[in-house]
Amino acid sequence: LSLAAPWIAGLTPYVPGKPVSELERELGISDSVKLASNENPLGPGSRARAAMDTVLAELGRYPDGGGFELRRVLAEYHGLSPMAVTIGNGSNDVLDLIAHVFLQPGTESVFSEHAFAVYPIAIQSVGATARVAKARDYGHDLDAMARLVNEQTRVVWIANPNNPTGTWLAAESLKSFIGSLPKTCIVVVDEAYTEYVAEPDFPDATHWIETFPNLIVTRTFSKAHGLASLRVGYALSDPRLADLLNRVRQPFNVNALAQAAAIAAINDREHVRASVELNRAGMQQLTSAFKRLGLDYIPSVGNFVTVDCGRPAAPVNEALLKRGVIVRPVGNYGMPNHLRISIGLESENARFIAAFEDVLAS
Numbered sequence: 001l002s003l004a005a006p007w008i009a010g011l012t013p014y015v016p017g018k019p020v021s022e023l024e025r026e027l028g029i030s031d032s033v034k035l036a037s038n039e040n041p042l043g044p045g046s047r048a049r050a051a052m053d054t055v056l057a058e059l060g061r062y063p064d065g066g067g068f069e070l071r072r073v074l075a076e077y078h079g080l081s082p083m084a085v086t087i088g089n090g091s092n093d094v095l096d097l098i099a100h101v102f103l104q105p106g107t108e109s110v111f112s113e114h115a116f117a118v119y120p121i122a123i124q125s126v127g128a129t130a131r132v133a134k135a136r137d138y139g140h141d142l143d144a145m146a147r148l149v150n151e152q153t154r155v156v157w158i159a160n161p162n163n164p165t166g167t168w169l170a171a172e173s174l175k176s177f178i179g180s181l182p183k184t185c186i187v188v189v190d191e192a193y194t195e196y197v198a199e200p201d202f203p204d205a206t207h208w209i210e211t212f213p214n215l216i217v218t219r220t221f222s223k224a225h226g227l228a229s230l231r232v233g234y235a236l237s238d239p240r241l242a243d244l245l246n247r248v249r250q251p252f253n254v255n256a257l258a259q260a261a262a263i264a265a266i267n268d269r270e271h272v273r274a275s276v277e278l279n280r281a282g283m284q285q286l287t288s289a290f291k292r293l294g295l296d297y298i299p300s301v302g303n304f305v306t307v308d309c310g311r312p313a314a315p316v317n318e319a320l321l322k323r324g325v326i327v328r329p330v331g332n333y334g335m336p337n338h339l340r341i342s343i344g345l346e347s348e349n350a351r352f353i354a355a356f357e358d359v360l361a362s
């Protein structure tokens with residue numbers, strides 16, 4: 001421990017859930033339901049699957065280290081230059097690159113209470129100081145965040161929508177917040193769940209890249225595109241920021257299967273549409289069950305919903321696991337009575353609802 005930098009020794013790691021295979025082995029079952037990681041229950045679309053098939057014959061080759069074609073396709077999709085794109089091994093990788101480039105000991109970084117758990121890890125991994133703003137109704141309170149910004153602040157993180165709360169910020173307030181920040185402060189708008197949101201005043205912050213030279217928008221293929229296992233995400237920003245991010249990016253950080261699948265997936269609007277539609281029906285299915293059970297939940301625009309069990313969630317979670325239903329407790333987000341449920345297939349949602357009712361009644 002003493003060999004590590006002091007800020008590394010004090011780091012609380014991200015704790016992933018128990019592997020499904022391990023849980024099934026312990027329970028002696030093979031039909032568990034996993035609604036724990038905000039994945040797309042449909043998985044990849046047919047175009048991404050076909051694109052990967054063609055790469056399988058070439059697995060002995062390195063991928064394109066610069067992601068030339070992927071960056072070209074992403075740039076075209078967003079109407080920006082390929083120089084504005086930084087590709088990552090999942091968007092988590094990009095978040096980490098941002099911390100490495102812009103933060104160091106002595107600098108500060110601001111995010112909200114209940115915000116995505118990777119921000120504090122990225123900040124602490126480079127020895128910067130985290131400043132956490134109080135949330136409002138579980139969502140980001142931009143005024144409270146602005147009050148924490150000072151001369152040492154180098155990065156502000158915003159998840160829109162946020163995980164695990166599913167809360168979101170409207171275009172006008174987010175845009176004026178970004179405009180109010182000092183130009184010495186990078187603002188990251190993490191749009192991992194953007195495809196699921198149908199609210200009319202929900203912003204697409206990628207449209208503001210040319211307005212704000214300190215803005216970085218991150219996106220992922222893990223959610224609506226169904227490619228979580230492949231690990232591919234990206235950032236869009238002013239090319240000067242992308243140049244800095246690409247200096248610390250490992251060449252080959254996005255593997256060949258992931259590049260090919262992402263290139264095919266970005267324009268597969270039909271798969272995204274089907275995924276979003278399934279999600280809408282599943283959200284309805286879950287929230288009507290919560291209403292029937294008299295449980296409060298945080299209204300969510302993502303592919304998950306976080307419900308207040310009205311009692312400590314940890315034992316409820318344990319009892320669900322015994323029934324082969326895997327969801328995500330969010331005690332580590334300061335929400336000890338809540339469980340986050342990812343929207344699955346109709347049958348998976350039904351399995352969860354039945355098990356949840358059973359657990360709450362016992």
Ligand code: PMP
Nearest residue numbers: 090091092116163192220222233
């Ligand atoms: N941002 C948010 C808000 C997320 O919830 C997630 C996934 N849990 C990510 C980023 C990272 O996703 P990935 O690394 O799979 O792209």
